[in-house]
Amino acid sequence: MSSTLEVTLPRPEIAVLTLNRPDKLNALSYELVEALHDALDAAGNDNTVRVVVMTGAGRGFCSGLDLSAPNPDEAGGGTEFPRSGMRWQERIAELTAKIHRLRQPVIAAVNGVAYGGGFGIAAACDIRVASPSARFCTQFIKLGLGGCDIGVSYTLPRIVGAGTAFDLILTARAVDADEALRLGLISRVTETPVDEAMSIAETLCDFGKFGVESTKQVLWANLEASSLEAALHLENRSQILASTSGEMREAAAKVLRKS
Template identity: 35%
Template sequence: MNTSLIELSIADGIATLLFNRPEKRNAMSDDMRTEFIAALEQVSADKAVRAMVLSGHGKSFCAGGDVSGMERRMNMPAGNVAFNGWHRQQRVHYTQSLLHTMPKPTIAAVNGAASGLGADTALACDFIIASEAASFTWSYINRGLVPDGGGMYFLPRRVGLAKAKELIFSGRKVDVQEALRLGIADRQSSPERLVADAQAWAAELSKGSATALALGKTILNQSLELSAEHVFAQGSQAQGICYTSTEHRESVMAFLAKSASKNAATTNRG
């Protein structure tokens, strides 16, 4: 799937999705969000795709929300501002939820500035690999806004509550070295190797059972809010499903066949 604002390619079971609005630093417009949603829905539903890498064309990962869209909202009749804003927020939350709950590993390959919604979008992925040119800023405060792309949920889980407050209240820039130190980013790569390294990592993470990965991710995403009892209960249900999966059956049969072959060889040598 190739579109004007989102590029999606699939090779060897790895989907690579690129923001393609470099002249606007990949700022998220309404049209771009529509294409982003379509791409995420396609990747999520495609059983041939085992993992996804998200990055951006040009010098920025994503500069956040499109300011021209903010201007249009401010110029609307006063009686429409709140409801239209609510409707837009539903789209934002749906987009971020698609990314966060995708039933396969996701990696943000942050090639440059990830600002505001761009920083939240990176955090909505399971892992972040950042280039030497990457930076992160929760710059909503500079527009009189609060993080609306999941930053108030994701960031404290990576850096702790106090540090998340400091980054959100100040809106300051975090370079790649500080991002690695704080746990915002998980790995670093050179600009020219970034996407390839992310794809290789995605392949490594998705070697196992797709069933087990999807179920495990779903439970892990909720684990900080659930009691141990609930996590065990969900794990038991998930394991019951895994017991019936083709991947489990084939792996057990292969192990048993290998053991039988080994035992037979030992007996023959004896």
Template identity: 35%
Template sequence: MTQAISTASQSAQATQPIDSAKPWHCIQVTRDGDVEWLSLSRPDNFNALNLALTQELYDYFGSLPDRQDVRVVVMRGLGRHFCAGYDLEDVDQLTVSLDQGLRLQRQLSAVVLRMRRCPQPIVGLLQGAACGGGFALALGCDVRFAAPNARMNVAMAKIGLTGCDMGISYFLPRAVGPAIAAELMYTGRFVNAERALRIGLVNDVVPEDKLAETAKELVQEMLAMSPVGLRLTKDGLAMAQETSNLATVMALEDRGQAMCFEAFMKEGVAAFREKRAPNYGASR
């Protein structure tokens, strides 16, 4: 959990913050139809994680399972970097005592757990540093697009900690295989955008000023799925990665399909035959 510096710039999308009962200070949440754009908003600190930012991310992702109005989340960092890791100005909070350190560490990890447990797909847009805890946040996203200047690493390995943190030891070998994961986790070695694409860490590398546009295009395709179908697909994909039992996975798939038959399939088939966009709102 450390900061990394690179020379990068980002063009932020101009949208208006949504009204919220709880004001955010370290994140910005903007609305575009059924999509929310979540921006880490500590650009002067390279969006490094501190106690306040961690709490707001924990609260935001914890609210999503009960929100039917949000179907997809796009996550990004304002300024030059996605997230440079844990703010070293806050590191003393982790070393007060074993009890406090473990409590704060578990809250950091719980952010990623909540990202994976929320039913909305999360699209991550990476520029500049995505290091340490920022790398963990990126791995917690379902899809990742990177700018050419993106640099990622398991930064914890370089400051006396283990390379196993915030789910990295779970997600990284599943993304790139155990050998490359071992290389990165044992050394803290940086991965640039080109290699990240080659080894499967990111879905694509696009110019920084095209990140938002690329996300919008993908999100529109996601929104063409039925609301419940999209949520159950994320749930099913996650469960399939966590079990090696084919029968269990198929039982979950069967349940999800049956739940969508009556509610959405008739409209989906009609729209396909008529070569039009489906109106799943009318079929709920």
């Protein structure tokens, strides 16, 4: 595994991915992007891992693309750049899709800045908690680019609503942890975001594996549901499948023992 990403398993069911370029506020280099792809693939293929936690080493979560590091395909220049640039763009953006597709819930523990690509990665996660020092900014439009990148035009309106998403993406204004909490961009503010994320992860590990994974899938799928009836149909199928997994009987017995 690359030194730019630290992967730990504090318990077998929880994988913690720590972006490890603290001197660059964990900016996304080619090496880090590839390491994230590898780690997410490994987590997705590991039947023991139930929850993934993402955080950053040092003072930041992720400050976005490392502008001091060239596109790895850029050296050719000239007419080759649009094609090679698109390959690199798609590789970074695929991180959002990979987090979204992952069967396990992904929790972002945001410490310090989550700017640009870091904002996009955090927004792709299923749950976000943050330290009081956290700052969130889309940033892309300030760099002379379009404001929509790494999935934020999809994820952000679904998290905070279209009106607030237009504001944050078009103005690229930074919001602190308190405002992020008011907007619904994050769900908790805590001095120890990794500990809080671990606590949430441990709670999820107490629930049935199928139930947790299907809940993530149904929630995301029903954001696109064409009607209440379609959403109910997907929920009903998920519940019947969960009831046949054996986990329901175990959970019900546990509840009865406590009552």
